[in-house]
Structure formats: C-alpha cells, structure tokens
Amino acid sequence: MxxxxxxxxxxxxxxxxxxxxxxxxxxxxxxxxxxxxxxxxxxxxxxxxxxxxxxxxxxxxxxxxxxETEPHNITVYFDGGFDRGTNSSGLGCVIYYDQSGKSYRLRRNAAMENLVSNNEAEYAALHLSLLELEHLNVHHLPVRFFGDSNVVINQMSGDWPESILSGWAERIDGKLQDLGIQAEFELVPRKANAEADRLATQALKGIEIIATSEMTTEL
Incomplete structure (x- = not known):
C-alpha cells in the first residue's frame, strides 16, 4: 500500500x-x-x-x-489469446506478492472453450487472476492489475462505455467487491506483459502451468 x-x-x-x-x-x-x-x-x-x-x-x-503473514504488495499481470481456427482460448496470469518477509511469483494458465474473441479471452484471463487471488486468501487489500488490452483496462477503469462484453466487466467487479479488493488498472505495452502472454500461448498449445516460486535478489 x-x-x-x-x-x-x-x-x-x-x-x-x-x-x-x-x-x-x-x-x-x-x-x-x-x-x-x-x-x-x-x-x-x-x-x-x-x-x-x-x-x-x-x-x-x-x-x-x-x-505480514498474509500475501500483500500484490501486482498482477494478465493476458488472453484466441485461436480463430479452433475457437479456443488461452489464459495467463502472473501474480507477484510478499508474504512473511519473502517475495513470490505465482504463474498460472488455463485453456478455455466457448469464447468468441481475443477481447473476451482478455476478460477471462483477468477473471482467472481473481480466482487465484481468492485461492491465496487475498482480501481487503489494494491490488495493481497490468494488461495490454485497451478494451479491458479502459472499461475496468470506467473510461469506456458499456459494450457487448460488459457482462464480463460486471462479473469481475462483483468478484472484486466480494474480496474487498481495491483495484487499480494500468495499460502496459505488450513487451512489458510478455510473461503473461507466454503463459496464454502455452495454454493454447495444451501446456498447463501452475507454479509458485520464491523471488531472490542476486547481489
């Protein structure tokens, strides 16, 4: 904070x-x-x-x-990919957080069917990150969310009018309220979101990743 x-x-x-x-x-x-x-x-x-x-x-x-003993200082990167040929989607999120004096990185991806566009996959990736925060028992904390989707970031920030995907925005807002998360959304270049993008691509290829690792600082 x-x-x-x-x-x-x-x-x-x-x-x-x-x-x-x-x-x-x-x-x-x-x-x-x-x-x-x-x-x-x-x-x-x-x-x-x-x-x-x-x-x-x-x-x-x-x-x-x-x-101190709960996850805090939380930063989330998310990205979604969509394959028009197969109508399948890949979702990826990376969560950085501190807990008990140490820093961690959580990587998670998932494949998803029945989505209709890359924009919808981006929303689904953001929602996936919220489910991971819920599993971490994150609640009533400020969280920064970074993504490279103009549509998602601007609508979640309240800068764009409602769209055909507003149902996803409402679903995400509901989850944020349930968890008491004070969300801040920021648009970043695709290069800055490379790790989440890679996870989404791996999900499209059928490679599932669920991993948490401790971050170390090299002297």
Whole structure:
C-alpha cells in the first residue's frame, strides 16, 4: 500500500504550518512518521491512502502487522489469446506478492472453450487472476492489475462505455467487491506483459502451468 504523510509542524515560537509528503510505501512512511514524532515538533501525524482514507500511526502499525503473514504488495499481470481456427482460448496470469518477509511469483494458465474473441479471452484471463487471488486468501487489500488490452483496462477503469462484453466487466467487479479488493488498472505495452502472454500461448498449445516460486535478489 502506498500513502502520503500529513503533519503539522510547530516551531519553538509557536508558528505552525501543515506539510504533505510525496507518495511512498506504507512501511517507509511509518518509519519517517515515527522519526518526525521523535523531534517533538511534528503534531497530528496522519497517513492518507490512494482512496483518501485517513490512518493514524497506531492504525497503520496494526494494518502492517496484520498483513505480514498474509500475501500483500500484490501486482498482477494478465493476458488472453484466441485461436480463430479452433475457437479456443488461452489464459495467463502472473501474480507477484510478499508474504512473511519473502517475495513470490505465482504463474498460472488455463485453456478455455466457448469464447468468441481475443477481447473476451482478455476478460477471462483477468477473471482467472481473481480466482487465484481468492485461492491465496487475498482480501481487503489494494491490488495493481497490468494488461495490454485497451478494451479491458479502459472499461475496468470506467473510461469506456458499456459494450457487448460488459457482462464480463460486471462479473469481475462483483468478484472484486466480494474480496474487498481495491483495484487499480494500468495499460502496459505488450513487451512489458510478455510473461503473461507466454503463459496464454502455452495454454493454447495444451501446456498447463501452475507454479509458485520464491523471488531472490542476486547481489
């Protein structure tokens, strides 16, 4: 979760002004806020999330402690492919998340029949990623979704009018609400979505992949 810090600064002579920081990760913001608090000149320290909800230091500490052993800091990439010759679809999603001090990558794909277009396959891939988040027991957390489909990203962001595939959008919105997920959708170039695209292609070829691996940082 990303937040901004808002606090009142008071000089020794009693002059006051309010500062608001740039956006940063919650854990970093908490460290800075605690340091500000120790100066004795920062008052009324609050955190503001992307939904303009206000958090106290105590509330943010409790939130971060509560999610430490659960998946958090979640990023999802999704992609769908459609073969007109066989009317079959391949779905792929990659989920990055942190849990218990470690970082993980989950890869999942699936073949699907009875879809009618590449756009529908893209929606189905996004829905597949939500089912995986549900299996991970992700709930009431912010999640960033990245895809290369203008149709899906713009409609899920509310920037496009309803279409013949709006039923998928409603189904996805329903699942997001059930899980309490605060979704943020972002369009990325196909190159940046290569891993999810590869999973979708493998699904079209009958290669099923369900794998979770720990991410390591090489020095």
């Amino acid at each position: 990303k937040i901004r810090i808002e606090w009142t600064y008071k000089t020794p002579k009693g002059e006051e002004t309010v500062f608001i920081s740039e956006e940063m990760l919650a854990i970093k913001g908490l460290l800075i806020a605690e340091d500000l608090e120790r100066t004795g000149r920062a008052k009324n320290i609050m955190f503001i999330d992307k939904f303009d909800s206000m958090w106290t230091i105590k509330e943010l500490k409790g939130y971060l402690k509560g999610i």
